[in-house]
Amino acid sequence: MHNNQQLLATQFVTLFTVLDPLSHVALFLALTGHFSPRQKQTAAITGVATAFLVLAAFGLGGQALLKTMGVSLRSFQIAGGVIMLVFAMTMVLGSGEIAHESGAGKSGSPFDTAIYPLAVPVIAGPAALLCMVLMMDGVNNTANASRMQVLGVLVAVLALLLLALLLGDRISRAIGNGGANLLRRILGMVLAAVAVNTTLAAVGSWLELPPI
Incomplete structure (x- = not known):
């Protein structure tokens, strides 16, 4: 039970960090600044739902795709x-901001903006796609419960992301640019x-080294 709880916590922290809900708030506000509150809500819900479908599909079928391409899981x-x-x-150095995408959806409808660029990329x-495949491989892939656990963590993190987007205006005023x-x-x-x-775990497995 303890190991499962630790794995669950690791999965949650990893996905939360990769998806980084709060850092997406500023971009979402830039993308939807010309929308009405109702249109912002539509864009947020549609974008998060689409992202879930993409991430879940890649997580479940990513390993089969790798086998088809002849790429080993360790690689x-x-x-x-x-x-x-x-x-x-x-993220740490501040050089990877994705704000350059912010102009991509300004002329589109809420649904267009939700699909691109909000949902993908x-x-x-x-x-996030790589993270899903790695986490799916980190559980017993013969057990549906394990796969459902990863998908459950994904749903939980995306729910927090959706909440952050819906409360974007309030969060932006509360924490400011410095806090974000x-x-x-x-x-x-x-x-x-x-x-x-x-990376070290994969290399250690390849070289048959003791776990770190």
Whole structure:
């Protein structure tokens, strides 16, 4: 039970850090600044729901896709760890802001903006897709309960993300730019540690080294 709770906590923290709900608030407000409150709500719900479908589908079918392409899971773990580390470094150093996407949806409808760029690539980005595959591999893939646990964690994190988007105006006023930047860097440090652990675990398994 203790190990399962620890795994559940690790999965939650990892996904929460990768999806980074609070840091998406500013981008969401920029994308939907010309929408009415009702249209903002529609964009938030549609974007998060679409991101869930994309992440869940990739998490469930990602390993089969890798086998079809002839890519070993260990190689994917190492690549995923490196990419997550780079992503974490941009969070800590502040050089990986995705605000350059903010103009992509200004002329579209709430549904258009929700699909692109909000759902993909902002929410369901490369790091999140890799994270889903790695977490699905981290459980016993013959047990539906284990897969459902990962999907449950995904639902919980996306629910927090949706709540953050719906309360975007209030959160932005409460924490300000300084608070958002500080939180982003703290979460980036946590994600960097997870990324290093993922890479070292894959390399250690390849070299048959004792676990770290």
